[in-house]
Amino acid sequence: MSSNLKGKVALVAGGTRGAGRGIAVELGAAGATVYVTGRTTRETRSEYDRPETIEETAELVTAAGGHGIAVQVDHLEREQVKALVDRVSRDHGRLDVLVNDIWGGELLAQWETPLWRHDLDAGLRLLRLAIDTHIITSHYALPLLFERPGGLVVEMTDGTKDYNDANYRVSFFYDHAKSAVIRLGFAQAHELRPYGCAAVTLTPGWLRSEMMLEHYGVTEATWRDATAREPHFVISETPRYVGRAVTALATDPNVLRWTGQSLSSGQLAREYGFTDVDGSQPDCWRYLVEVQDPGKPADATGYR
Structure with a gap:
C-alpha cells in the first residue's frame, strides 16, 4: 500500500488483536495516525485474559510506517469514550476513519444452545459488548468525523x-449481535450521507486470529497443518487481509458508492486488486455457500 493516508487520522476501536490489529497495522502502512483502543494493556487484562495488548498493536502500526497511539478504553463506559474523542480532537482536530471492531463475546456465547437454555446474563452481556459499544463510540465520534467530507x-x-x-x-x-451490526452500518450511512461521509459493514472470512490459531494448535507459519483437523480451514485468511480491505476503502475517493452496503474482504479484494500476505485472494463467503455448506469436499481451487 502507498502512503495515501499520510496526514489522516483513524480510530480502530477494539484493536487489541485479531481483525482490529490487522486493520490498524494496514492503516499504518498507508501512513495514517491510528488510535488503537481496547481494555488489555501490559499492566491490566480484560476478562479474556489474553496476552495481546493495545501497546503491541500501536507499535506494529508505527513499525509499518504510521503513527500508533494506544489508549485504554472500555467502550461501554461513556465518559471514557468521550474522553478519547476529545483527545483525538485536541491532538489532531480531525477524524477520517472510524472502525468499530469492539467485540468480546467468544467466551460468553454458548454454541448450539437454544435461547431458553442459554445463560441469560451471558447472552445479554454479549449483546452489550457487540452492539452497545459500537453505538456509544459512534455517538461521540461521528461529530468529529463528519466535520470533513470523505470520512x-x-x-x-x-x-x-x-x-x-x-x-x-x-x-x-x-446471530442477533452480528446481524444487528450490519443494520448499524446501514443506519449510519443514511445519517452521514448529507455530510459526504460513508458508512459500511465489513466482514472478514475465516480469520486466522491469534485465538483461532491457538484453537487449532498451529502458528501462522504452520496454519495449513490445521486442515488435517478441519479441511475447510483451507479458505482462511490473515487479519491483514481485511485490514487491506479497510485501507482500500479509506483511500478510495469514490467510497460513497459503497455506503450502506454489507461487504466482505474477498469481495473487495476482487474489486481493488489487493491480496493477502501470501499473494492469494481468499473469497470465504462464496466458498461457504458453494463448497462448505453444501457438504462438498474441501477444495479452495478457484476461491483463493
Whole structure:
C-alpha cells in the first residue's frame, strides 16, 4: 500500500488483536495516525485474559510506517469514550476513519444452545459488548468525523447480510449481535450521507486470529497443518487481509458508492486488486455457500 493516508487520522476501536490489529497495522502502512483502543494493556487484562495488548498493536502500526497511539478504553463506559474523542480532537482536530471492531463475546456465547437454555446474563452481556459499544463510540465520534467530507465508518461483523439473512449463526445471541451490526452500518450511512461521509459493514472470512490459531494448535507459519483437523480451514485468511480491505476503502475517493452496503474482504479484494500476505485472494463467503455448506469436499481451487 502507498502512503495515501499520510496526514489522516483513524480510530480502530477494539484493536487489541485479531481483525482490529490487522486493520490498524494496514492503516499504518498507508501512513495514517491510528488510535488503537481496547481494555488489555501490559499492566491490566480484560476478562479474556489474553496476552495481546493495545501497546503491541500501536507499535506494529508505527513499525509499518504510521503513527500508533494506544489508549485504554472500555467502550461501554461513556465518559471514557468521550474522553478519547476529545483527545483525538485536541491532538489532531480531525477524524477520517472510524472502525468499530469492539467485540468480546467468544467466551460468553454458548454454541448450539437454544435461547431458553442459554445463560441469560451471558447472552445479554454479549449483546452489550457487540452492539452497545459500537453505538456509544459512534455517538461521540461521528461529530468529529463528519466535520470533513470523505470520512468513513466501518462496522465490523461476522457474515454478509445475504449470508446472515439466510443462515442461523449457531447461537441466538451471536446471530442477533452480528446481524444487528450490519443494520448499524446501514443506519449510519443514511445519517452521514448529507455530510459526504460513508458508512459500511465489513466482514472478514475465516480469520486466522491469534485465538483461532491457538484453537487449532498451529502458528501462522504452520496454519495449513490445521486442515488435517478441519479441511475447510483451507479458505482462511490473515487479519491483514481485511485490514487491506479497510485501507482500500479509506483511500478510495469514490467510497460513497459503497455506503450502506454489507461487504466482505474477498469481495473487495476482487474489486481493488489487493491480496493477502501470501499473494492469494481468499473469497470465504462464496466458498461457504458453494463448497462448505453444501457438504462438498474441501477444495479452495478457484476461491483463493
